Amino acid sequence: MGLIKLLVLAVVVFAGITLWRRLQAGRNRQGGAAASRNTPETMVRCRRCQVHIPQNKALRSNQDWYCCDEHRDADHDD
Ligand SMILES: [Zn+2]
Structure with missing residues (x-):
């Protein structure tokens, strides 16, 4: 039983790290796009x-x- 709990915990932690990394990558991508876009020419x-x-x-x-x-x-x- 202890092993299953440990396994579940490991999956939850792994999922959390993956999600956090995706959020970080998405944030970086948005920041880069905003910087390269500059101000649109009128x-x-x-x-x-x-x-x-x-x-x-x-x-x-x-x-x-x-x-x-x-x-x-x-x-x-x-
Ligand atoms: Zn003209």
Whole structure:
């Protein structure tokens, strides 16, 4: 009887360690994914040609975004 209890205890401990390791691995994976993802780039649309460009590469004029100086200036000439 004592041997069976010991066996059950060993299984419980083994299962606990396995579960704990999985949780640790999952946490590490999530952390790595979050770090590599960085901040997602916001895409904006050029008011003139409707092309989508990252916001950090776009030119802003009032409330509108443009892909280049030409389109920004052209839109202002209208
Ligand atoms: Zn454009």
